[in-house]
Amino acid sequence: EKDGYKHFMLKEIFEQPRTIEDTFRGRIYPDEGRVYIEEVKLKLKEEYIKNISNIYIVACGTSYHSGLVSKFLFESFAKIPTEVDIASEFRYRDVILDEKTLVVVISQSGETADTLAALRLAKSKGCQTLAVCNVVGSSISREAMYVIYTHCGPEIGVASTKAFTGQVTALYVLALDWAYKREALTIKELKKYLKELWEIPLKINEFLKNAESVHDIAKVFANKRDFLYLGRHINYPVALEGALKIKEISYIHAEGYAAGEMKHGPIALIDKSMPIVAIVIKGRIYEKIISNIEEAKARGGTIIAVADQSDKEIGNKSNYVIYVPETDEFVSPLMTVIPLQLLAYYISLILGCDVDQPRNLAKSVTVE
Numbered sequence: 001e002k003d004g005y006k007h008f009m010l011k012e013i014f015e016q017p018r019t020i021e022d023t024f025r026g027r028i029y030p031d032e033g034r035v036y037i038e039e040v041k042l043k044l045k046e047e048y049i050k051n052i053s054n055i056y057i058v059a060c061g062t063s064y065h066s067g068l069v070s071k072f073l074f075e076s077f078a079k080i081p082t083e084v085d086i087a088s089e090f091r092y093r094d095v096i097l098d099e100k101t102l103v104v105v106i107s108q109s110g111e112t113a114d115t116l117a118a119l120r121l122a123k124s125k126g127c128q129t130l131a132v133c134n135v136v137g138s139s140i141s142r143e144a145m146y147v148i149y150t151h152c153g154p155e156i157g158v159a160s161t162k163a164f165t166g167q168v169t170a171l172y173v174l175a176l177d178w179a180y181k182r183e184a185l186t187i188k189e190l191k192k193y194l195k196e197l198w199e200i201p202l203k204i205n206e207f208l209k210n211a212e213s214v215h216d217i218a219k220v221f222a223n224k225r226d227f228l229y230l231g232r233h234i235n236y237p238v239a240l241e242g243a244l245k246i247k248e249i250s251y252i253h254a255e256g257y258a259a260g261e262m263k264h265g266p267i268a269l270i271d272k273s274m275p276i277v278a279i280v281i282k283g284r285i286y287e288k289i290i291s292n293i294e295e296a297k298a299r300g301g302t303i304i305a306v307a308d309q310s311d312k313e314i315g316n317k318s319n320y321v322i323y324v325p326e327t328d329e330f331v332s333p334l335m336t337v338i339p340l341q342l343l344a345y346y347i348s349l350i351l352g353c354d355v356d357q358p359r360n361l362a363k364s365v366t367v368e
């Protein structure tokens with residue numbers, strides 16, 4: 001059942017080109033600039049989509065991180081004000097909600113207790129609710145008014161991998177569809193962004209051929225006690241996700257930070273023993289994050305950059321580089337998260353940890 005892979009997690013990492021494609025297949029047609037989203041149950045009416053005043057995205061853990069990624073998509077593509085919250089916080093705050101608010105809950109299992117409670121709260125306030133789920137017929141998918149499924153197949157490894165990329169894919173498609181319906185994107189832009197998604201599985205496949213290069217880096221850093229993960233803009237949530245992966249399966253302390261926040265405190269942590277994984281792909285904040293890593297390097301930190309293949313400069317500015325195929329920045333989290341998943345996997349493997357069943361963790365958190 002592991003298809004020859006040593007662990008479910010590794011199998012699930014390598015499945016992602018296919019699970020991403022399974023999630024967008026039949027939903028997007030880049031040449032024609034068309035998006036079809038077969039909603040289960042009621043259909044979201046075009047009139048409603050045009051009138052959404054704001055979105056609250058609510059989830060836990062890795063699903064929360066995919067929510068943070070999609071905030072950029074709903075804002076930049078669809079121009080809808082979007083907030084993202086952790087379910088266990090959302091449910092105990094006095095959130096201001098009304099019928100024009102759409103509450104999106106994201107859950108691989110569809111059974112997470114806090115996320116389910118947040119969904120019920122949103123319904124009780126009269127909000128429309130949409131769930132992004134992987135498990136068909138799960139509690140959350142049954143109780144939400146609308147559902148969009150990720151088609152990832154069962155995720156067995158406790159550390160979530162393909163569910164994250166499936167969620168980002170589904171939300172990317174949704175944000176593009178709404179952007180076009182709300183006349184926030186032209187057909188030309190829509191086609192361009194659909195094509196970017198279409199090409200992702202091939203690019204991930206290409207990268208995965210060099211997975212061993214990440215293994216080599218893992219060997220250098222497996223004995224470290226702390227890691228910093230830096231990103232900005234749409235790759236800031238990916239930094240959080242990379243740090244979460246390494247924490248949960250290697251038991252190494254790691255923190256994800258928005259790189260621009262470094263000088264407001266965390267830079268004090270940096271010394272020669274601190275590896276810093278930085279996502280520095282091309283995009284609107286490229287120059288900014290370059291200067292952030294230069295500051296970190298000047299203080300003795302060891303920089304492991306995740307960068308575009310075409311980046312000729314990055315080799316001089318960092319100590320190690322993991323090159324990934326070039327992508328548009330808005331689709332890049334689907335690419336940049338892959339090396340971070342692999343890095344956590346290989347470090348866990350080297351340390352002899354239980355990769356698929358890390359201590360103290362359960363696959364589905366059905367109690368508060």
Ligand code: F6R
Pocket residue numbers: 060061062063064106107108109110111112115158159160161244248363364365
């Ligand atoms: C991290 C992980 C957890 C889950 C979280 C939410 O690798 O697996 O953080 O992402 O418990 O679970 P779902 O998505 O099932 O609601």
